[in-house]
Amino acid sequence: MQYLHGMERGVPVFDRLLEIAMLIQEDMARELEPAGLTAARTHLLWAAHHSGPTTQQALARALQVSARNVTGLVDALETGGFVRRSPHPTDRRATLVTLTEQGTRAVTEMEDQRRRIAAHLVSDFDAAGLERFRADLDAVTARLHELMDPA
Amino acid sequence: MQYLHGMERGVPVFDRLLEIAMLIQEDMARELEPAGLTAARTHLLWAAHHSGPTTQQALARALQVSARNVTGLVDALETGGFVRRSPHPTDRRATLVTLTEQGTRAVTEMEDQRRRIAAHLVSDFDAAGLERFRADLDAVTARLHELMDPA
DNA sequence: TATTGTTATACTCTATAACTATA
DNA sequence: TATAGTTATAGAGTATAACAATA
Numbered sequence: 593m594q595y596l597h598g599m600e601r602g603v604p605v606f607d608r609l610l611e612i613a614m615l616i617q618e619d620m621a622r623e624l625e626p627a628g629l630t631a632a633r634t635h636l637l638w639a640a641h642h643s644g645p646t647t648q649q650a651l652a653r654a655l656q657v658s659a660r661n662v663t664g665l666v667d668a669l670e671t672g673g674f675v676r677r678s679p680h681p682t683d684r685r686a687t688l689v690t691l692t693e694q695g696t697r698a699v700t701e702m703e704d705q706r707r708r709i710a711a712h713l714v715s716d717f718d719a720a721g722l723e724r725f726r727a728d729l730d731a732v733t734a735r736l737h738e739l740m741d742p743a
Numbered sequence: 744m745q746y747l748h749g750m751e752r753g754v755p756v757f758d759r760l761l762e763i764a765m766l767i768q769e770d771m772a773r774e775l776e777p778a779g780l781t782a783a784r785t786h787l788l789w790a791a792h793h794s795g796p797t798t799q800q801a802l803a804r805a806l807q808v809s810a811r812n813v814t815g816l817v818d819a820l821e822t823g824g825f826v827r828r829s830p831h832p833t834d835r836r837a838t839l840v841t842l843t844e845q846g847t848r849a850v851t852e853m854e855d856q857r858r859r860i861a862a863h864l865v866s867d868f869d870a871a872g873l874e875r876f877r878a879d880l881d882a883v884t885a886r887l888h889e890l891m892d893p894a
Numbered sequence: 895t896a897t898t899g900t901t902a903t904a905c906t907c908t909a910t911a912a913c914t915a916t917a
Numbered sequence: 918t919a920t921a922g923t924t925a926t927a928g929a930g931t932a933t934a935a936c937a938a939t940a
Contacts, residue, residue, distance in 0.1 A: 600858065600861075601861070601862045601865065601873070602861035602863075602864055602865035602866075602873070603857070603858060603862075604877055605861065605864065605865055605873070605876060605877050606860065606861035606864060607861075608877065608881065608884055609760075609763055610767065611884055612760055612764070612880065612887060613760070613763070613764030615884070615887040615891060616760065616761065616764060617764065618891065619887070619890055619891060630906070630907085631907095632907060647922095648921075648922065649920080657907090657908075657909090658908070658909055658910080659921075659922065659923090660908085660909070660910080660911095660922090660923080660924090661908055661909075663923065663924095664906085664907075664908085665907085668906085680921090684915080684916060684921095685915065685916045685917070685921040686916095686920090686921055686922080687921080687922075707751065707754060709757065709890065710751075710752070710753035710757035711754075712753075712886055712889075713753055713756065713757060713887065714752065714753035714886075715886070716882050716886075717879075717882075721879070722752070722753070724875075725756060725879045726755055726756050728868075728876045728879070729756060729760065731868075732763060732864050733766070735863055735865075735867075736763060736766040737766070739863065740766060740769065740770060781929070781930085782930095783929080784929095798898075799898075800897080800898060800899080808930090808932090809932060809933080810898075810899065810900090811899090811900080811901090811931080811932070811933080812931055812932075814899065814901095815929085815930075815931085816930085819929085834897090834898080834939080834940075835898095835938080835939060836897065836899070836938065837897090837898055837939095838898085838899075896940080897940070898937100898938085899937090899938090900936080900937080901934105901935085901936075902934085902936095903932100903933090903934085904931100904932080905930105905931080905932080906929100906930085906931080906932105907928105907929085907930085907931105908927100908929080908930105909927080909928085910925105910926090911924105911925085911926085912924085912925080913923080913924075913925095914922085914924095915922090915923100916919100916920080916921080917918100917921095
């Protein structure tokens with residue numbers, strides 16, 4: 593019985609984390625779709641925004657996906673008017689991906705949205721409780737990294 | 744400044760939740776892939792396991808995906824030896840999806856794995872801290888549901 | 895008429911491999 | 918020879934619409 597109890601320890605927490613992950617993902621998808629954005633495209637848009645004009649190779653490395661995949665995502669974002677391709681000033685093989693006005697606006701709105709959601713999620717917490725919760729999440733994150741890299 | 748501080752409240756927590764979501768998802772994918780399972784197939788396998796022999800329509804409703812999608816996932820799981828299709832005893836239009844020995848074993852192993860991971864994630868916590876953390880996660884989950892259904 | 899599952903078709907994300915143009 | 922991006926091809930997940938068999 594004690595053994596079983598030990599085995600079950602943390603399962604409700606784990607399931608809650610899975611549920612939260614699913615809900616956040618669904619909420620984001622619902623927000624993005626109307627604008628013609630998807631998770632993958634948004635991820636690239638975000639990366640391009642926070643790095644300034646970048647080559648597709650650099651984006652592929654940053655997102656850890658294939659160069660081919662970046663080509664497709666940039667195609668879609670370019671068609672949607674979120675980014676622009678321009679020649680690299682010194683390397684004629686490369687192209688630079690830059691956010692358009694619309695792309696920058698989209699990222700800015702997403703950041704506002706993120707702040708609003710974040711604030712809402714913890715609106716019940718007092719300062720001490722919030723700090724404690726953050727520390728707990730950090731601890732869990734550290735354990736997860738251990739599981740991934742059993743170094 | 745106070746305004747900005749208010750706006751930023753909870754952002755680190757939100758970002759941590761996103762990171763945890765990503766890490767859990769990656770870890771699961773890494774575990775499942777060798778067996779020829781994917782997230783979508785596993786989701787269906789799980790649903791079929793916990794409902795007993797089920798029609799594809801019922802699975803489509805449970806997973807909230809199209810009937811067409813279920814056909815494809817069941818095809819893959821059948822090829823992989825995880826489930827079996829059999830005729831419905833009374834409705835000749837329908838087919839029942841049942842887990843094979845191998846499918847049941849896979850689900851059982853995943854449940855063990857889930858318990859091990861769950862226990863590891865919170866191994867730092869004492870009983871009171873764990874309960875507090877769980878309550879905090881419940882609060883956040885409730886807020887998320889509010890965001891989804893502004894009922 | 896309504897429902898179950900499938901075929902037909904299409905779009906998105908993802909990958910590897912081959913190819914072109916450049917470095 | 919190596920690198921940047923594309924074309925070619927393929928597989929997985931997802932959707933809608935049309936269709937066959939059955940209720």
